Amino acid sequence: MPELPEVETVKEKLKPRLINKQIIDVSVYWPNVIANIPVAEFENNLKNQVFIDIKRRGKWLVFELTDYHLLVHLRMEGKFFFKSRTDEKNKHEHVIFRFEDIELRFHDVRKFGKMYLLGKDDLSTAKPLSELGLEPDDDNLTVDYLKDKYKRKNLSIKEALLDQRIITGIGNIYADEILFLSKINPYRKAKDLNSRELKSIIDNTRSVLKQAIIKGGTTIRSYVSLDNKKGEFQNYLLVHGKANLPCSVCGTPIIKEFIGGRGTYYCATCQNKKR
DNA sequence: CCAGCAGCCTGTGCGC
DNA sequence: TGCGCACAGGCTGCTG
Numbered sequence: 330m331p332e333l334p335e336v337e338t339v340k341e342k343l344k345p346r347l348i349n350k351q352i353i354d355v356s357v358y359w360p361n362v363i364a365n366i367p368v369a370e371f372e373n374n375l376k377n378q379v380f381i382d383i384k385r386r387g388k389w390l391v392f393e394l395t396d397y398h399l400l401v402h403l404r405m406e407g408k409f410f411f412k413s414r415t416d417e418k419n420k421h422e423h424v425i426f427r428f429e430d431i432e433l434r435f436h437d438v439r440k441f442g443k444m445y446l447l448g449k450d451d452l453s454t455a456k457p458l459s460e461l462g463l464e465p466d467d468d469n470l471t472v473d474y475l476k477d478k479y480k481r482k483n484l485s486i487k488e489a490l491l492d493q494r495i496i497t498g499i500g501n502i503y504a505d506e507i508l509f510l511s512k513i514n515p516y517r518k519a520k521d522l523n524s525r526e527l528k529s530i531i532d533n534t535r536s537v538l539k540q541a542i543i544k545g546g547t548t549i550r551s552y553v554s555l556d557n558k559k560g561e562f563q564n565y566l567l568v569h570g571k572a573n574l575p576c577s578v579c580g581t582p583i584i585k586e587f588i589g590g591r592g593t594y595y596c597a598t599c600q601n602k603k604r
Numbered sequence: 605c606c607a608g609c610a611g612c613c614t615g616t617g618c619g620c
Numbered sequence: 621t622g623c624g625c626a627c628a629g630g631c632t633g634c635t636g
Contacts, residue, residue, distance in 0.1 A: 332629055361612085388630080404630050406614085421614085439613045441630065483606075493631085500629050550616085552629065569629095590609080592627080 331403050333388060333465065333498030334541035335552055335560065340385045342555040343409060347380045347392075350428050359423035362435070364443045365456075371446050375399070375426070387461045387497030391452070398452055400445040401435070407442030409555055410434050438551070462495040465534050470496065472527045479519035486522060486530070487515035488589040499534065502547055505569040505594045507533045514600045515593050540565065568594040 331339065355375040360368045378394040385391065392399040401407070410422075412432050418425070424435040424444065435442065447455055462478075463470045478495045489495060490504040499507065508515050510533040513526055522530070541547060546560030549570060553559055563570075567577055572585035576596040585594050 335629070402630080404612095405628070437613090438615065439628090441612065443631090481605090491630090502629055547629070550628070591630095 331388065331407075331546065331552055332500030332503050333385075333538055334503070334544075334562065335546035335554065336385055336388050336390060336403065336498075337542050338546045338554045338560065339403070339409065340383050340390055342558065343390075344383050346411060346555075347383065347433070349379065349381075351377060351379045352394075352426055353377075353429060354427040356425045356427075357423065358418075358425075359437075359440055361440065362423050362437070362442055362444055363446070365445045365447070371444070374446060386458050387464070387493055388500070389458065389461075391458075393449075396449065398447045398449060400447065400457065402443045402457070403437075404439070404441035404443065406439045406551055407435065407437040408553055410436055411556060460494050461497040462493060463497065465496055465498055465538055470531055472524050472531065475519075475522075475527045475531070476524075479522070482519055484519050485515060485588055486513060486517050486519045487591070487593055489519035490530075490534075491589070491591070496534065498538065501591050501593075502549070502566070502569045503534075503537055503541065506537050506567060509568040509595060509600060510537065512599055515588055515595050568596060570594065 352375050355372045357363055357368045357372060363371045374397060378397060380392060380394060382393040383390065388402060390401040412434050414432055419436060421436050421438050422434045423437055423440065426433040445457060452458060479489055482489060487504055487508065490499050490507065491501065507530060511526065511529040541562040544560060544562040544565065545554060546552060547562040547566065548559040549563055568583050571583040571594055573582050576583055576599060579596065579598045581596055581598040583594055584597050585592055587593065
């Protein structure tokens with residue numbers, strides 16, 4: 330499901346409702362969600378913890394608690410809902426955080442989502458955040474940085490944009506949009522791109538993600554931020570999901586093909602150079 | 605080190 | 621209607 334704009338939206342919506350709330354009790358119903366410690370330990374450690382802040386790193390939600398950091402990755406379908414204690418448990422709700430007045434439930438149809446419970450100090454050096462590349466808005470994200478990261482890789486630029494160790498936060502939808510706006514063919518080798526093209530990718534990454542955040546993310550099939558709120562950016566997509574529809578710039582039908590196993594949409598005329 | 609591919613899961617939409 | 625297959629905003633772990 331979510332890429333950077335969707336996770337950012339979830340974070341902002343959770344914040345006002347979660348900060349300063351104290352956990353009474355946690356129940357895990359699908360143990361594989363908890364990635365780094367036994368479920369019993371996860372449940373016990375979270376008792377009485379207070380939510381101090383919520384941040385985002387790449388596609389990870391980072392909940393700062395009294396004594397821990399709780400990291401949550403929504404993967405394809407993970408969602409949070411606030412529900413009343415008396416609401417019946419949905420079969421896709423795998424973790425329930427209970428507060429005095431309400432419950433926060435983690436809902437994940439495909440069970441791909443992951444949670445880590447870590448100590449307070451070792452965040453940036455410990456898995457899973459230690460391997461992540463630069464945030465798109467980081468000033469260190471430059472043409473030279475990308476040149477250096479791409480030079481040894483024999484990857485297409487589409488695959489390279491999805492590599493979270495280089496830039497973090499871009500997923501399949503926004504990678505297609507970024508390449509369309511940059512007029513770069515998704516099959517081009519990342520290492521073959523020139524400075525002007527890399528600059529264009531950086532600029533368009535920033536502008537697309539920023540616009541998507543303003544619109545509350547993109548809902549194509551299942552994404553909702555909180556309490557079933559959909560995004561609006563799907564109304565502004567230019568190529569992703571537009572197979573056979575005319576390109577908004579030149580009218581050529583948009584092509585869908587698989588690159589690196591992921592459905593990839595592009596305009597063969599506007600993104601023409603294929604090397 | 606790398607590329608490629610199965611695996612993790614369930615649901616939906618399509619063609620027959 | 622039903623059945624089977626392909627595919628879905630992601631990432632890990634295995635193989636060669």
